[in-house]
Amino acid sequence: MPEPGELALAIDDLTVAYDQKPAIWDIDLEVPQGALMAIVGPNGAGKSTLIKAALNLIPRAAGSALFHGKPYEAARHLVGYVPQRGSVDWDFPTSVLDVVTMGLYGKLGWLRRPGRRERAKALAALEQVGLLDYAGRQISQLSGGQQQRTFLARALVQDAQIYFMDEPFAAVDATTEAAIVNILRELNKRGRTVLVVHHDLQTVPEYFDWLTLLNVEVVASGPTCRVFTLDNLQKTYGGRVTSLHGGQVLAAGG
Amino acid sequence: MAERRVWPMIVALLALGVLLLPLSQSLFGLRLTYTVRVVALGGSLLGALSGAVGCFAVLRRESLLGDALSHAALPGVAIGFLLAGRQLGALLVGAGIASWLGLRLVAAILRTTRIKQDAALGIVLVSFFAAGIALLTYIQSLPEASQAGLDSFIFGQAAAIIESDIALLGGVGLAVTLVLALLWKEFKLITFDADFASAGGLRGGLIDALLSTLIVVTIVLGLQLAGVILMVGMLIAPAIAARQWTHSLEQMVVLAAALGAFAGGSGAVISALDSDIPTGPMIIVVAFALVALSITLAPGRGVLWRQLRQRENRRNFRSRRLEPGA
Numbered sequence: 001m002p003e004p005g006e007l008a009l010a011i012d013d014l015t016v017a018y019d020q021k022p023a024i025w026d027i028d029l030e031v032p033q034g035a036l037m038a039i040v041g042p043n044g045a046g047k048s049t050l051i052k053a054a055l056n057l058i059p060r061a062a063g064s065a066l067f068h069g070k071p072y073e074a075a076r077h078l079v080g081y082v083p084q085r086g087s088v089d090w091d092f093p094t095s096v097l098d099v100v101t102m103g104l105y106g107k108l109g110w111l112r113r114p115g116r117r118e119r120a121k122a123l124a125a126l127e128q129v130g131l132l133d134y135a136g137r138q139i140s141q142l143s144g145g146q147q148q149r150t151f152l153a154r155a156l157v158q159d160a161q162i163y164f165m166d167e168p169f170a171a172v173d174a175t176t177e178a179a180i181v182n183i184l185r186e187l188n189k190r191g192r193t194v195l196v197v198h199h200d201l202q203t204v205p206e207y208f209d210w211l212t213l214l215n216v217e218v219v220a221s222g223p224t225c226r227v228f229t230l231d232n233l234q235k236t237y238g239g240r241v242t243s244l245h246g247g248q249v250l251a252a253g254g
Numbered sequence: 255m256a257e258r259r260v261w262p263m264i265v266a267l268l269a270l271g272v273l274l275l276p277l278s279q280s281l282f283g284l285r286l287t288y289t290v291r292v293v294a295l296g297g298s299l300l301g302a303l304s305g306a307v308g309c310f311a312v313l314r315r316e317s318l319l320g321d322a323l324s325h326a327a328l329p330g331v332a333i334g335f336l337l338a339g340r341q342l343g344a345l346l347v348g349a350g351i352a353s354w355l356g357l358r359l360v361a362a363i364l365r366t367t368r369i370k371q372d373a374a375l376g377i378v379l380v381s382f383f384a385a386g387i388a389l390l391t392y393i394q395s396l397p398e399a400s401q402a403g404l405d406s407f408i409f410g411q412a413a414a415i416i417e418s419d420i421a422l423l424g425g426v427g428l429a430v431t432l433v434l435a436l437l438w439k440e441f442k443l444i445t446f447d448a449d450f451a452s453a454g455g456l457r458g459g460l461i462d463a464l465l466s467t468l469i470v471v472t473i474v475l476g477l478q479l480a481g482v483i484l485m486v487g488m489l490i491a492p493a494i495a496a497r498q499w500t501h502s503l504e505q506m507v508v509l510a511a512a513l514g515a516f517a518g519g520s521g522a523v524i525s526a527l528d529s530d531i532p533t534g535p536m537i538i539v540v541a542f543a544l545v546a547l548s549i550t551l552a553p554g555r556g557v558l559w560r561q562l563r564q565r566e567n568r569r570n571f572r573s574r575r576l577e578p579g580a
Contacts, residue, residue, distance in 0.1 A: 019368065055453045081453035088447045092313060093503045102443050106455025111436055138501040158454060 007069070008033040008162045008193035009054070014063030016046070016053045023049045025217050027063065031195065033161075036188045037210035038198040038224075042237050045215045047197040048084065051164045055081060067162055077107065080160030082151050084167050090139050096150050097122055097135040103157035125153040128186075129179050145176030152183060162193040169198060181207055204228055259553075260505045264512045271298065271516045275523065284527060289413070293522045296415040297537065299423040300476050301518020303430060304485075305492030305510035307472045309503070310465055312493040313445050317486065318372070319360065322379040324473045324485035326356030328386025331407050331477070332393055342419070342478075345407075350474045356382055357466060383482070410481030410534030412522040419478070426475055430468055434507070441465055442503055479522065481534035491541035492517065498552035517541035 011029040015022055024046035031037055039047050052058045054065040056072050067075035080103075100122040101114050108114060126132045129149040134142070142150060148168055155163060168180050184207065187194050198204065204211060204224060211227040213219040213236040220232045275294060278284040311320050327349035334348025356378045363374040390404055406414055434441065440461045443451040452458030469489070476485045492514035496506045521537030553559050 052449070057449050057452055076453075076455040079453060079455075081450055083447065083449050083453075087449060089313075089315075092446050093497065093501045093506050094442070094446065095501070099446070102439075102446070102450070103454065105439050105443050105451075108439070110440070113439060140501075154450075164453075 006033055007031065008035065008067070009195070010066040010069075011050075011054060012064050012066075014050070014053055014065060015061045016049050016058060017061045022061075022216060024053065024214075027214075027218055029212060029218060029221055031162075031193060031210065033068075033193055034188065034191050035193050035210035036184055036208050037193075037195050037212060038204050038208040039195060039212045039214055040198050040201065040204060040236070041214035041219075045236075047214055048166050050214065051166055051195070051197065055079065055164060078161040080155045080158040080163040082155045082163070082165040082168055085144065085147050085151060085170070090142065090147060092139065094139055095135070096126065096131060096137045096139055096142065099139060099150055100125055100153045100157060103154040106158070121157050122153070125156040126150075128156060128183065129153045130175070143173070144171055145173040148172050148176055149179055152180060156183065160192070163187065163195065165194065165196045167197045167199065169196075169200060169203075201233070257500045257502070257505065260500050260502075260509055263499065264509055267512045267516050271519055274520055278523065278527075282527065284523070290523060290526050292417055292420060293412045293415050293526050294519045296420055296423055297412065297479060297522030297533075298515040298519035299420065299427055300479055301488060301492065301514030301516065301537070301541075302511040303423070303427045303514070304472050304476055304488040304518075305496070305512070305514025306434065306507050307430065307468050308489035308491075308493040308514070309496065309507045309510050310441060310445050311469055312490050312497070313503075314465075316469075317490045318375050319357075320469060320473065320489045321486035322360065322375045322382075323353045323356050323470060324477065324482045324489075325379045325386075326382035327353040327474060327477055328407065328482045329382055329389055330386075331404060332386055332389035335393060335404060336389075340404075342422075345404075346474050346477075349477055350470060352382065352386075353470050353473060354467075357470065386482070406481070407477055408481050408483060409532040410477070410479050410484065410537075412479060412526050412533040414478045415522075423475060426471065430471065433464070433468065437461065437464065479518075479533055480537055481532070484534040484538045487534075487538035487541055488514065488518065491538065491545050495541075495545045495548040498548040498555045513544050514541070517544060 007030050009029065009031040011027050014024060014027040014029075016024050027050060039050065041047055049058065053060050054072075065072060067078050070078075072079070097119070101118055103125075104114060104118045104121065108118070123132065123135060126135055129152050131146060131149050131153065134146065139147070139150065152168065155165070169177060172180070184194055184196070188209075196208070198208070205228055208224050210222070211224040212221040213227060213232055215236050215238075219236045220227045275284075275286060275291075279286050284290065308320070311317060330348035330350065330352025331345050332348075333352070334344040334346075337348075338344030360374050360378050363369050363377065364371060369377070393404060403411070403414070440451070440456055443456065444458060444461045444465065448458055448462070451461065472489065473485055476488055480488050492510040493506070495513050496510035499509060500506050517540040518537055521540040522533055524540070525531040525533040525536040548556070550557050551559075
């Protein structure tokens with residue numbers, strides 16, 4: 001067991017209920033600093049709910065979450081967030097650069113306005129996701145993948161210690177997927193912790209070194225090489241997963 | 255993305271608005287009495303205020319919440335009258351409290367029951383409004399209250415605006431502008447992406463409450479002029495029209511304020527021509543004429559513009575297809 005100080009995220013007994021039925025039940029989760037973790041599970045498993053409850057965006061029925069040992073109120077500046085792309089109105093009257101600059105509002109604090117330094121940071125993040133040429137574009141003109149990269153750039157300027165990304169790979173083009181993977185690795189190299197709600201089982205071992213399998217409860221959590229087994233996946237998906245990459249999964253588990 | 259055409263538009267609108275008074279004097283024989291000038295000024299101030307604040311209501315998809323909140327104000331007006339008599343301050347405070355209670359009730363219904371938002375808004379709107387009408391009818395039956403003219407709160411009345419109201423409107427307008435300017439980035443972010451605002455270290459709940467308060471204050475100030483039934487039109491029409499012309503929130507808010515000032519001022523003056531024309535409907539007719547014009551003509555988003563572009567595309571496509579054979 002690592003010391004509490006080494007944990008980027010420690011979730012304890014977290015439960016969320018919509019209409020009496022639990023959406024997530026008694027979640028205990030420990031994520032070490034520097035982990036690049038996928039949260040995987042079937043539809044309705046509570047993956048987004050887990051992230052939102054940890055970040056205090058929805059009310060919890062019970063439980064707590066500590067970020068680098070601190071409760072959320074004291075750790076806001078450590079946290080970066082990439083919501084689902086479909087959660088906002090992309091016809092909102094604003095530009096790509098403006099959306100990315102929003103990532104700096106929290107650090108700016110009340111009353112202060114973004115200035116030249118914030119603009120430079122936002123442009124650097126846009127370059128990182130390959131959208132520098134789109135800085136002045138109205139956001140309604142972006143493709144789905146470009147929207148996703150805009151959100152990613154907005155999270156990058158937050159310069160957080162621990163990132164929560166809600167389905168960044170959902171319905172994006174190959175360019176965007178590659179750009180996201182590059183940035184995940186870059187964040188990982190700099191020692192940041194990243195939690196990603198993910199759907200594509202095929203790419204889990206390739207992209208992530210840490211894995212949590214979720215189906216209302218945590219089925220298994222730990223290093224991908226130990227957790228990503230056919231047995232665990234069948235427990236998570238209720239036996240609907242029969243084989244993955246042939247024997248690769250079994251070999252990894254066995 | 256700022257559009258260069260928007261600033262001249264704003265100047266032209268304001269100039270046209272100012273010219274309208276002497277113009278109607280010579281064309282329609284409007285007598286530029288002191289009252290008419292006060293009404294025009296009051297209507298413009300209110301239009302500018304509700305135009306600017308309304309942008310946030312529209313972008314947050316809370317147009318119908320605005321409607322429910324303005325209807326919900328009516329019982330507050332009646333109770334204010336019963337407690338303090340016909341003092342504008344008491345009536346507006348009553349309206350504000352009732353409207354705010356309506357807001358809390360909608361939130362409570364959504365939080366504790368499975369009723370959906372449209373139904374929750376419907377419940378609050380009709381129940382508060384019905385209570386308000388019942389109370390007003392009771393007040394009408396009181397001997398000393400028959401001249402109170404509270405029914406002008408239903409459809410609005412320009413003549414109700416007096417000089418002291420201008421000071422109130424101007425003062426509150428200035429305060430609201432100041433709050434908008436100081437908390438601009440907070441309001442923008444909470445409107446675009448509330449979850450990210452909260453996760454990213456802003457006090458989401460507090461900013462949300464502040465913005466809702468601005469909307470309630472605006473509604474309450476407009477009740478006398480526009481009336482509870484149509485006040486929401488002053489809130490949303492300038493915003494909808496302004497959105498067609500620009501892709502920048504800054505420009506949208508300023509343009510909506512200018513459009514609102516134009517509609518509020520000219521609508522109020524037109525209704526002042528004849529005491530039989532209620533002010534609320536007149537302002538809304540002007541405001542939605544501006545909406546119709548904007549939706550039709552605005553470059554980029556306008557219906558006309560899109561049809562022209564579609565025709566051009568089709569022609570280009572056809573000529574390209576013919577080329578190899580030709």
